[in-house]
Every structure is written in structure tokens, then in C-alpha cells.
Amino acid sequence: xxxxxxxxxxxxxxxxxxxxxxxxxxxxxxxxxxxxxxxxxxxxxxxxxxxxxxxxxxxxxxxxxxxxxxxxxxxxxxxxxxxxxxxxxxxxxxxxxxxxxxxxxxxxxxxx
Amino acid sequence: xxxxxxxxxxxxxxxxxxxxxxxxxxxxxxxxxxxxxxxxxxxxxxxxxxxxxxxxxxxxxxxxxxxxxxxxxxxxxxxxxxxxxxxxxxxxxxxxxxxxxxxxxxxxxxxx
Numbered sequence: 001x002x003x004x005x006x007x008x009x010x011x012x013x014x015x016x017x018x019x020x021x022x023x024x025x026x027x028x029x030x031x032x033x034x035x036x037x038x039x040x041x042x043x044x045x046x047x048x049x050x051x052x053x054x055x056x057x058x059x060x061x062x063x064x065x066x067x068x069x070x071x072x073x074x075x076x077x078x079x080x081x082x083x084x085x086x087x088x089x090x091x092x093x094x095x096x097x098x099x100x101x102x103x104x105x106x107x108x109x110x111x112x
Numbered sequence: 113x114x115x116x117x118x119x120x121x122x123x124x125x126x127x128x129x130x131x132x133x134x135x136x137x138x139x140x141x142x143x144x145x146x147x148x149x150x151x152x153x154x155x156x157x158x159x160x161x162x163x164x165x166x167x168x169x170x171x172x173x174x175x176x177x178x179x180x181x182x183x184x185x186x187x188x189x190x191x192x193x194x195x196x197x198x199x200x201x202x203x204x205x206x207x208x209x210x211x212x213x214x215x216x217x218x219x220x221x222x223x224x
Contacts, residue, residue: 032211043204043215044155046113087154091211095160095168099145100206100213102155 003027004088009107018075020106022088025069033064033071036087038105044087048073075108083110114139114207116216124222125195132191133219135205140185143208146178149218150201158203161188195223 005023012018024033032051036044048055050062050071061074075082085105091098115138125131135144144161159180160168167180182188192199202218 034211034213036213041218041220043116043206043217044213046212046214049211097143097160097168098208098211099143099157099160100208101157102147105154 003090003092003101004103006086006088006103006106008104009109011109011111012078013111014079015077018078018082018108018110020073020075020086020088020108021070022073023070024088024090027068027090028093031090031093033062033068034089034100035060035062035073036089038085038087047086078108078110080110080112082108084108113212114141114209114214116205116207116214118205118216118219120219121217122220122222124224127196127223129195130191130193131195131221132189133203133205135188135190135207135216137186137207137214141207141209142185144182144188145206145208145213146180146188146190147204147206147215148201149204155204158190161190192221195221197223199223 034049035047037047038044048060048062055062063072085107087105089100092101117136119134146158147155149155157170158173161180161182163182179191200223204218205216207214
């Protein structure tokens with residue numbers, strides 16, 4: 001079972017900031033939170049990863065509250081090319097191997 | 113970051129036949145995984161490809177149907193055996209170092 005829950009879909013307009021929140025109530029102490037982006041007919045692409053507080057890179061910011069039970073991916077000033085599916089992931093270590101179990105993802109549609 | 117090449121990128125196969133998908137990574141990686149993504153759906157983990165030993169399969173996937181090889185730290189194959197139309201899907205290889213995973217473009221398989 002996926003360890004994360006996120007909205008199935010979101011719509012936004014070009015130039016707006018988009019925030020996608022993900023729930024991971026059972027996150028383990030040493031788990032990181034990782035976000036991936038997937039365009040049609042392509043494999044998922046790494047966006048950002050964090051452990052706590054705030055992480056920012058050239059494409060996004062990731063906000064993680066102190067309890068780490070949720071996280072928010074923030075995409076500043078989205079464009080049409082940001083239309084994609086966004087996956088929030090935490091690792092699964094149950095088998096002794098750190099692996100990713102994908103949830104539903106959030107299908108973001110950016111409108112002109 | 114690791115670059116992953118998958119072959120073939122797509123194929124149309126007759127039911128009852130088998131197809132072997134190759135995954136080549138441009139650097140040595142500790143972990144490799146195989147996922148399946150059905151149209152419009154999220155990714156489902158098939159198995160962990162263990163170097164030098166048998167793969168570890170997720171619930172619902174078996175070795176007889178999806179035999180996997182991993183002869184070294186840069187290469188793995190997934191075979192889809194005795195195919196049926198229900199096996200039509202995109203199959204993705206993933207290479208992972210610690211908590212960062214990289215994905216290939218996938219192999220789009222159509223079984224007729």
C-alpha cells in the first residue's frame with residue numbers, strides 16, 4: 001500500500017503559484033520525502049527531496065512541518081509545460097530494502 | 113544523476129510469446145527496480161532486481177511470469193512471459209542510490 005495520500009487532480013492558471021499537499025502520517029524517523037514529476041510517455045523525473053523544514057531548488061520548494069506527517073510542494077509561477085502528474089513518495093523499508101511505492105499522484109493541469 | 117536506457121522503447125507482441133526488456137545504467141548502482149504502469153494509472157512496483165541473486169517480487173507478481181536478471185551493477189532484464197492482452201502496459205526500470213531514484217523512459221508493450 002502506498003504510504004502517501006495526495007489530491008487526485010488540480011487545475012491552475014499560468015503564472016499562479018501551485019501548492020500540492022501530501023499526507024504521510026506513518027513516515028518513519030529516517031525517511032526522506034521525495035517528489036517526482038511525470039509527463040505522458042516519460043519516466044518520472046526527480047523534482048525535490050527533503051527531510052524537514054524547507055528545501056528550495058531552481059524549480060520548486062518543499063515545505064515540511066515539524067511533525068513531518070505532511071509536506072507541500074510549491075511550484076512558483078506555473079506555465080503550461082508544468083502540466084504533469086506529481087508524485088509524493090516516502091521510502092518503504094519493510095523488506096529491508098529502501099524502495100518507493102507510488103500512490104495515485106496529483107494530476108496538475110495548467111490552463112492558459 | 114544516473115542515465116538509464118531501456119530497450120526496446122516499444123513493441124507489439126503476439127499473445128503467448130515472451131518479451132525481454134533490457135535496462136542499462138551509465139554508472140554502477142546499488143539498487144535496481146522494475147515497475148509497471150498501466151494506461152492512466154500510477155506506477156506499480158513489480159520487483160527488486162538483486163545483483164547476483166534472485167529478484168524479490170512484490171505481492172501479485174511471480175518469477176515464472178516476470179523473470180528478472182541482474183548480472184552486474186549496471187544492467188538488468190525483465191521478461192514478460194506467456195503474454196496476454198492484460199500485460200499491455202508500460203514497463204519502467206529504475207536505478208536507485210540511497211534515497212534518489214532515476215527512471216528510464218519505459219517500454220510500451222502492446223499484446224495482441
